[in-house]
Amino acid sequence: MTKVMTGARMVVQALKDQGVEVVFGYPGGAVLPIYDEIFQQNDIRHILVRHEQGAVHAAEGYARSTGKPGVVLVTSGPGATNAVTGITDALMDSIPLVVLTGQVPTFLIGNDAFQEADTVGITRPCTKHNWLVKETSKLAETIHQAFHVATQGRPGPVLIDIPKDVQFATGTYVPPAKARTDHYRPRVKGDRAAIERLAELMETAERPIFYTGGGVINSGTEASRLLRELVAATDFPITSTLMGLGAYPGSGKNWLGMLGMHGLYEANLAMHGCDLMIAVGARFDDRITGRVTDFSPHSIKAHIDIDPSSINKVIHADIPIVGDVTEVLRELLEVWKARGAKSNRAALPKWWAKIDGWRKVNCLNYRNSDKVIKPQYALQRLEALTRGRDRYITTEVGQHQMWAAQFLTFDDPNRWMTSGGLGTMGYGLPASIGVQIAHPEALVINVAGEASWLMNMQEMGTAMQFRAPVKQFILNNERLGMVRQWQQLLHGERYSHSWSESLPDFVKLAEAFGCKGILCSDPKDLDDAIMEMLDYDGPVIFDCLVEKHENCFPMIPSGKPHNEMLLGDASTEGAISGAGGALV
Amino acid sequence: MQALNIKKGASSHSAYDLRTPYEDVIETHTLAVLVDNESGVLARVIGLFSGRGYNIESLTVAEVDHRGHLSRITIVTRGTPQVIEQIKAQLERMVPVHEVHDLTVEGPAVQRELALFKVAGTGDHRVEALRLADIFRANVVDSTLESFVFEITGTAEKIDAFAELMRPLGLKEMARTGVAALARGA
Ligand SMILES: Cc1ncc(C[n+]2csc(CCOP(=O)(O)OP(=O)(O)O)c2C)c(N)n1
Ligand SMILES: [Mg+2]
Numbered sequence: 001m002t003k004v005m006t007g008a009r010m011v012v013q014a015l016k017d018q019g020v021e022v023v024f025g026y027p028g029g030a031v032l033p034i035y036d037e038i039f040q041q042n043d044i045r046h047i048l049v050r051h052e053q054g055a056v057h058a059a060e061g062y063a064r065s066t067g068k069p070g071v072v073l074v075t076s077g078p079g080a081t082n083a084v085t086g087i088t089d090a091l092m093d094s095i096p097l098v099v100l101t102g103q104v105p106t107f108l109i110g111n112d113a114f115q116e117a118d119t120v121g122i123t124r125p126c127t128k129h130n131w132l133v134k135e136t137s138k139l140a141e142t143i144h145q146a147f148h149v150a151t152q153g154r155p156g157p158v159l160i161d162i163p164k165d166v167q168f169a170t171g172t173y174v175p176p177a178k179a180r181t182d183h184y185r186p187r188v189k190g191d192r193a194a195i196e197r198l199a200e201l202m203e204t205a206e207r208p209i210f211y212t213g214g215g216v217i218n219s220g221t222e223a224s225r226l227l228r229e230l231v232a233a234t235d236f237p238i239t240s241t242l243m244g245l246g247a248y249p250g251s252g253k254n255w256l257g258m259l260g261m262h263g264l265y266e267a268n269l270a271m272h273g274c275d276l277m278i279a280v281g282a283r284f285d286d287r288i289t290g291r292v293t294d295f296s297p298h299s300i301k302a303h304i305d306i307d308p309s310s311i312n313k314v315i316h317a318d319i320p321i322v323g324d325v326t327e328v329l330r331e332l333l334e335v336w337k338a339r340g341a342k343s344n345r346a347a348l349p350k351w352w353a354k355i356d357g358w359r360k361v362n363c364l365n366y367r368n369s370d371k372v373i374k375p376q377y378a379l380q381r382l383e384a385l386t387r388g389r390d391r392y393i394t395t396e397v398g399q400h401q402m403w404a405a406q407f408l409t410f411d412d413p414n415r416w417m418t419s420g421g422l423g424t425m426g427y428g429l430p431a432s433i434g435v436q437i438a439h440p441e442a443l444v445i446n447v448a449g450e451a452s453w454l455m456n457m458q459e460m461g462t463a464m465q466f467r468a469p470v471k472q473f474i475l476n477n478e479r480l481g482m483v484r485q486w487q488q489l490l491h492g493e494r495y496s497h498s499w500s501e502s503l504p505d506f507v508k509l510a511e512a513f514g515c516k517g518i519l520c521s522d523p524k525d526l527d528d529a530i531m532e533m534l535d536y537d538g539p540v541i542f543d544c545l546v547e548k549h550e551n552c553f554p555m556i557p558s559g560k561p562h563n564e565m566l567l568g569d570a571s572t573e574g575a576i577s578g579a580g581g582a583l584v
Numbered sequence: 585m586q587a588l589n590i591k592k593g594a595s596s597h598s599a600y601d602l603r604t605p606y607e608d609v610i611e612t613h614t615l616a617v618l619v620d621n622e623s624g625v626l627a628r629v630i631g632l633f634s635g636r637g638y639n640i641e642s643l644t645v646a647e648v649d650h651r652g653h654l655s656r657i658t659i660v661t662r663g664t665p666q667v668i669e670q671i672k673a674q675l676e677r678m679v680p681v682h683e684v685h686d687l688t689v690e691g692p693a694v695q696r697e698l699a700l701f702k703v704a705g706t707g708d709h710r711v712e713a714l715r716l717a718d719i720f721r722a723n724v725v726d727s728t729l730e731s732f733v734f735e736i737t738g739t740a741e742k743i744d745a746f747a748e749l750m751r752p753l754g755l756k757e758m759a760r761t762g763v764a765a766l767a768r769g770a
Contacts, residue, residue, distance in 0.1 A: 124628055125635050129679040132623070149679055183620075184679050309673035312666065 007136040008033035008167040011100065014143035016043050017176050020071050022062060022437055023047070024055040028075025029115060030102025033167035047437055047466055050458035052079050054430035056086020056157075057456070060095045061434030064417045065392055067220055069096040069150050070434065076102045077115030080161075081122065085424060087157045088126040092421025093243060094218055096155035098146050099127075105165035106134055119161045128156030134163065136171035144179035153186030154307040155218050186306060190323030190331060198278070198302045198319050199335040205276035206347035207299075207354075208236045211259065214243030214420065215281015215305060217413045219325035223247070224413040226329035227280065233336060234343050237355055239267035241282050243420040246410035256355065260288045261556050262402040265363035265565060266355055268554070271296050272562040273354070279303045281325045284314040285421070286558070294561030304328045363554045363567055364406055373523050375400060375475045375546040379407035379447070382473060385530050390442045391415065392435045396428040396452030399481040399552045404447040426455030429472060433459060436468035443471070443534065450476040450543075451500050460513040463539040471533050472541045477548045478503060485551045489566070506543035513539075521545035608664035612641065613688040614695060614765050615672065620680040621647050621655040628678060629657055638671050639663060642697070642740070642762035654682065660740075660763050687765050695765040699743045704731040705754035713753045720746050731756070 005013065011034050015023065024047045027035045038046050049055040052074045059070025070090075074083050080101040090097045104113040120132045129149050133139050142160055150158045202208060210231060216223045224247045231238050231254050238248050239259040248255055257264030259271055271277065277299045282288070289295040292314060303310075303317035304325060311320045321328055366376045393408055394417040395401040401418055410416045417435060419427040432446040446453075453474055463470050484498040510517025516536050520529035520543070533540045553568035619625050626645055633640050641660040648656040661671060668686070675684045687693035701722070703713045710730075717724065717734050720742065726733035736746055740763055747758060 120624060121627070124624065125631050153677070183682070186677075307677060309670065309677050311673070313670055313673075 003173045004170055005173055006033065006168060006170050007139050007162065008037045010136070010140045010171065010173050011143065011162070011167070012037040012041060012044065013173055014140045014176075015071060018144065018147045019068075020044055023071045023073050024049055024058045024062070024434065025073030026052050026055055026075065026079060028079050028102065030076035030079075030104060030164050031073060031100075031162075031167075033164065034073065034100070034102070034162075046073075047433075047462065049430065050461050051456065052082035053086050053426065054433075054456050054459045054462065056083050056090065056097065056099065057424075057427050057430035058434030058437070058459075058462070059097050060086065060090050060093075060427075061394055061417050061431030062438045063095050063097060063434075064217075064431075065414050065435040066438045067414060069098055069147060069155075072097060072099040074099070074101055075115065076104055076119065077117045079115075080117055080119040084122060084126060085422075085426075087123055087159065089419055089422040089424045089427060090157040091126050091128065093419065094155050094214060095157065096150040097157035098143070098150050099157060099159040101159060101161050102167070103132065103161045103163040106163045107165070109163065119159070123159050126157070127159045128154075130159040130161065132161045132163075133166055136166050136169040139166060139171065140174040141179045144174070144176045145181055145184075147176075148179075148181040149184055152184060154215075154310075187308075187322050188306070188324035188327050190304065190321040190328035192331070194319050194321045195328065195332050196335055198321070199332060199339055201276055201300060201302070201319070202234060202236075202278070202336065203339070203342055204344055205236075206344055207270075207274045207351045208234070208276040208278065209256075209270050209274040210236055210238040210248075210278050210280060211240070211271060211282055212238065212244045212247055212280045213241040213282025215283075216240075216244055216247040216325050217281075219281060219306075221413055223281075223326040223329060226326060226333060228252070230329060230333050230336070233333065233341055235348060236278075236343070237270055237352070239263070239271065241285070241288055241420070242405055242418060244282065245405060245416045246413045249411040250409035251411055258405050260285075261290070261558070262406065262552055262554065263556075264406070265361050265554050265567065266358035268556065268562040268565060269358050270355055274299045277301045279305070279317075280329070281305060283307075283310045286314075289314060290556045290564075291559050291561045294563075296562070361567070366550070366568055369547070370523055373521065373526060373544060373546045375403050375477065375550055376407055377523060378473075378475060378526060378544050378546060379403050381526050381530055382445070382447075383408050385527065385534065386443060386445070390439075392417070392432075392439060392442050392444045394418065394428045394431040394435060394444070394446045396446070396448040397423045397425045397482075398449040398452055399477070399485065399550070400447055400449045400475040402482075402552045403475070408447075425449075425452035427452075429453060429456050429470075430459045430462070432470040432472070433463050433466070433468045436463075436470050437466065444468075445471045445473050448472055448474045449481060450474050450478065450503060450506075451480050454504075457509070460510075460515065460539065460541070464514050467538070469536075469538050469540075472539070473533070474506065474541065474543055475546050476503070476506070476543050477546050477550070479548055481550075482552070484549075488551070489555075490557060506541050510541040513541075515539040515541060517541050517543065519543045519545070608666065610662055611665060611668060611688075612660060612662045613668050613686055614693065614763060615659045615661065615675070616683075616685040616687055616765060617657040617659065617675055617681060618648075618683040619655050619657060620682070621653045622680055625655065625680050626657070628680065629659075629675070632674055632678070633661075633671075636670075636674065638667065642760075644762040644764055658763055658765050685767070687767055690767060692768040693765050694768055695739055695763050696737055697740050697743055697761055697763045698735065698737045699746075699758060699760040700725070701734045701736065701746070701750055701755060702731060702757040703734065703750050703754050704756050706730055709753045713750065716746070716749050716753075722746065
């Protein structure tokens with residue numbers, strides 16, 4: 001094979017050499033040479049989306065569910081700007097992506113040429129790094145560097161802007177092994193002394209807790225395995241952020257449920273009352289901490305993270321440990337065992353007793369109905385009817401997302417794909433397609449709100465074209481439910497523009513796309529309807545008409561501390577008369 | 585602990601209203617940042633400061649290693665100790681950044697800035713300007729019958745002081761390079 005080739009061929013060759021199997025993209029003038037190369041090969045599969053934002057979210061779903069970087073190919077100008085929301089989403093949630101954008105020829109850059117946009121300028125703040133490649137001879141090496149940067153250290157999206165003349169011109173191909181990547185080498189091994197100090201504190205802690213996040217998932221399945229072993233070895237309780245669900249099994253004995261703004265009562269109170277907090281791959285986001293001055297006021301905090309800038313950003317870490325979660329957990333476990341694996345056996349049972357008291361509040365309790373489907377009930381049925389299946393869940397953003405996090409159980413990592421940091425409505429449908437492309441045999445369900453779902457519904461066309469049998473489970477409350485909830489609780493019930501007016505008939509919409517539509521509005525029919533969805537061999541749009549005014553609880557209003565949590569009507573009674581009265 | 589009881593319609597303001605809880609001391613730090621001299625690198629560094637609301641008091645940049653394609657950016661910034669720590673961590677994790685040194689805490693450092701002052705005047709003012717320039721060891725790099733351009737090097741404070749003295753003597757314009765700094769010793 002000759003090593004001299006066009007830039008366009010180099011792109012395809014570099015992707016192959018990086019082990020890429022799937023590219024999500026959309027063609028246009030500035031990437032035609034690359035599309036021409038894609039046409040002439042069969043190793044890389046191209047998934048044609050319907051909107052570039054969809055391509056990026058699909059690549060995110062692919063990446064999150066496989067642990068491999070997602071690859072996106074879009075054209076210049078509008079192609080690139082359409083991708084920006086997805087790229088920002090990936091940055092916030094640390095998803096490794098390599099985004100290739102076409103650009104006008106180098107001699108036209110700066111001329112306001114047709115479909116020119118300053119793509120590297122626009123995406124500089126929303127990528128981990130980006131490059132404008134002006135010479136074909138640098139193209140292959142840049143692509144290899146891009147994969148390195150996207151996947152090493154804290155993962156994130158990177159972008160390579162490739163002018164059209166660079167795609168046409170020829171140059172010498174540089175294979176991955178010859179590409180210089182030595183300069184970017186984030187630290188992966190934790191500081192031994194700090195790890196030993198942490199192990200020491202873990203032995204004496206009376207009220208310890210593991211607080212884990214998306215970093216555990218990003219670190220790979222081995223990190224989750226080590227985490228499970230460590231939790232079993234210590235018998236400490238564990239909670240996780242939205243992004244970290246599945247790292248520790250939701251059915252595990254030490255699991256307290258998700259924490260944060262809509263987290264479980266027991267998880268938030270345990271965080272508030274702990275004396276040793278072990279943060280693992282989590283970043284103390286404001287959805288987690290509430291009011292920072294009152295955040296877990298009496299605890300010593302250890303923080304394990306690969307990104308030094310996450311440490312001490314929001315909350316002071318008494319024991320900062322910079323390193324890859326897998327490496328640090330392995331070493332912590334070693335040290336823990338070498339020291340005799342001795343938790344504070346006298347104090348731990350008391351801590352667990354306290355937690356069990358909080359659990360009795362049953363904070364997810366809600367008033368069910370036999371007339372209207374409660375969204376929580378719908379998710380409980382979905383959970384029950386899909387248990388034991390090889391199941392992947394994506395979500396849109398809103399109340400349904402929080403209910404999905406609360407009511408579905410994730411026993412494995414990489415099974416839960418949601419837009420956490422950016423909170424991007426429109427994420428779930430394209431993400432579900434990306435997941436399904438990566439796992440053709442699996443059951444992939446997007447738990448959606450009707451408003452979010454409409455934001456990228458054009459991607460049903462993609463699902464049809466590529467036979468991705470994704471199930472769109474829409475909890476249709478005919479409201480921007482989460483917005484409505486805030487307006488009810490915090491803006492004097494002034495419901496400014498939080499209705500979903502003029503909704504489409506989702507069943508007819510499904511027919512129009514050529515897939516199956518199911519409507520369900522009666523709790524009695526729900527099980528059969530869900531089974532019908534699961535049994536159908538192809539994409540389904542499930543319009544689940546739910547209670548319109550249900551609120552998502554527990555809730556810590558922004559800026560409030562963890563112990564000022566709002567509970568739903570159903571559990572408030574218990575909180576005050578029962579165990580709630582005994583709490584701190 | 586009990587559940588909060590929010591009265592219906594009780595709140596008129598948005599709950600997004602969050603204030604920073606840190607009202608700490610504000611410190612000034614001089615950072616030396618060694619970066620790849622590639623296109624966009626300065627925009628990246630400046631974008632970090634503007635995007636995250638950090639302060640830039642002064643910034644200088646030039647290539648210092650031609651063969652290694654390295655530039656040195658010297659940034660004087662202000663913030664709480666926590667913010668300064670964040671700035672350093674954020675700079676360090678940028679892909680083209682090789683090294684970040686906080687010259688304010690890493691031991692004694694020499695800091696110098698160069699400035700040009702145009703001072704116009706006649707008679708006593710002109711004589712006084714020249715006399716003060718001499719005291720400050722400023723050089724005259726241009727002169728006409730009614731104006732001087734002085735070149736002065738020193739710490740930012742020295743240049744500030746010189747500017748204050750020149751103001752009443754006919755200061756017309758001034759240009760400052762921003763601070764360049766190096767740690768003392770080998
Ligand atoms: C792109 C985007 N625009 C606006 C918002 C703000 N927002 C958050 S949740 C929400 C309502 C979502 O409604 P729906 O998808 O029906 O979900 P529900 O809350 O009703 O379950 C809105 C508008 C957002 N998160 N993303
Ligand atoms: Mg809705």
